[in-house]
Amino acid sequence: MSKELIETILRDAGIHVDGPAPSDIQVHNPAFYQRVLTDRNLGLGEAYMDGWWDCPQLDVFFHRLLTSDAERKVKTNLKYLLRLAPAFILNLQSRSRSRIIAQRHYDLGNDLFFSFLDPYKQYSCAYFHQTDDLAQAQVNKLDLIRRKLHLENTDHLLDIGCGWGGLAKYMAEQVGCTVTGVNISSEQLQYARSWCRDLPVRFLDCDYRDIPGVYDKIVSVGMFEHVGAKNYRTFMRLVHRCLKDDGIFLLHTIGSNFSQFTCDPWISRYIFPNGMLPSMAQIARAAEGLFVIEDWHNLAPHYDRTLMAWHARFQRAWPELRKTYDERFKRMWDYYLLSCAGAFRARHIQLWQIVMTKDGRGVPQPANLRG
Template sequence: MSSSCIEEVSVRDDNWFRIANELLNRAGVAINGTAPSDIQVKHPDFFKRVLQEGSLGLGESYMDGWWDCERLDLFFTQVLRAGLERQLPRHFKDTLRIAAARILNLQSKKRAWIVGKEHYDLGNDLFSRMLDPLMQYSCAYWKDADTLEEAQEAKLRLICEKLQLAPGMRVLDIGCGWGGLAWFMAKHYGVSVVGVTISAEQQKMAQARCEGLDVTILLQDYRDLRDQFDRIVSVGMFEHVGPKNYDTYFDVVDRNLKPEGLFLLHTIGSKITDNNVDPWINKYIFPNGCLPSVRQIANASEAHFVMEDWHNFGADYDTTLMAWYSRFLAAWPEIADNYSERFKRMFIYYLNACAGAFRARDIQLWQVVFSRGVENGLRVAR
């Protein structure tokens, strides 16, 4: 790295710069370089802050305007493929957070409502512009789709076909979001749907969306459910359940599913078994979230169900997130007065960091179908 680059950011301690430069070189990222994935450093304490604080320092310093990058998605893809996140020192606060996740139940009934208030209640003005018309805030299915709308509808149809929905069935949607899936199932498959959410904003919009259909939207914790359903589906909610509650979650599904029923779980997942909590995502995007692993899902479900099918299309989440990012930027002038510039940088960082993580195959997206044992097996749609 040339001395002029060092002088540009007035580096106060050459050691912090040297260590950061060495790490970034392993990922093919230059400091103040010209490639789209290179970072442009604007504050002299950037290197020290990131090396001392890890993921939290990297994200917060971006929100504070300490650095920029033309293509954050490429930056994160390269950094994660090189495994740099495992080479950063773990900040003491991160260590405490991970220890707390192992000891405490961060997704207890009382704490479960936090993510609803802090993320999903941000404002329908944002999500209605960023997402597709049915407001699917989960991975789309791009196998035969060219647009976000087509890909999200393909995902909804895929779920319905995997569940083998038929008119007259009762379906439970755990974590129903803004009601898009509930509407789709009731409208196109003639089923009766009960949706559950912990977001008041989502409940209001879901109720309005599903007016006139056989759909009920409840504002309550999933653990309070006691009913009987032919089918149960849960999309993008298991990430908020937490390892301390995986057994309880499958107990609840088992308790509410009829003997011949099917259950479909759609969740982001981690390729390793750990308390997979990114400190920046935990603080700013999804409080108390945690990504499950294959082992954790298998251990929690094996006492209850036969795992009929496991489908990974995590690479499609990269395409989904970049579509959301494009729509977010296009919509920003319309909603800018409702949010701060720091919020804008936070959301840009969030969407691009996640896209890079899926592109690097660092995290996955699974649809898992469970039964209590279908005679002659289950032929699952693709």
């Protein structure tokens, strides 16, 4: 019964078991069908990691699957709902739990991340405006942020969730402004401090809720996904407190088409523990009464291209990485990068850059935003 149901759902998406197309799958273990039916997204991902099935082009597979709304066709079971329940009841992104993501993902090892990232170490969506090159596209993204913030050399910029310090380095070098970066990843902070040691940049190891000071401009890139719905308002209040009255705030975040309190179970278990994608409504509610939204820019197609570029680089780097990481890790990383590329391609998830001010002073935005 489970085999017939899963095969029907796949056929409706244009995917065939043991078919010849690049998006077709090859099933190696007959227990695959019941595992997917029981554990849905989690079971599908874990079965791939375990080698129970393969697909020549996972990104195309997920694009087709998500476009067909396959997840809705698999009946929810109690076991699956119980797995999601803690996110509804508990604050999984509290202070005491906030460093879990750093320890389990961002501190995996710089060798892994630097094998596929650009020279500015940007682990977020690039901007492929008039280029096919990842490095140039990431510079485009950084420059787009600079222009949206109207950053000047007299500004003090706060970077919430600063990664390895690439954005801080770019802004300090290109604009000459002062930058304070905040992070909770020990690996990233150690690298950032060394990399930017001769620039007007400082890095703080602290939870965003404890950020001190007041700043001319504030940016947060790829960090809001770790804040959690129970803390969105807290985050916006913190930014409001830290931003000067005439300042500008830019939020760069992956977003969901629907308001939710959970993340994909496989992504949460293996890639981003306790992650959560905000919806437009959740962001707007969190900002209400604190900020005026000046501009809302969707860059989702660019994240598809970014992930495909990362995956190509990861493949080229694997002969060296395999000395440290095993084959199951590789299958996990392939699945992560390509499933996310397919999700962005299907417009199942989005990438937003949102510009806000306290007083709605009508910040002019760059002319070529939609390229």
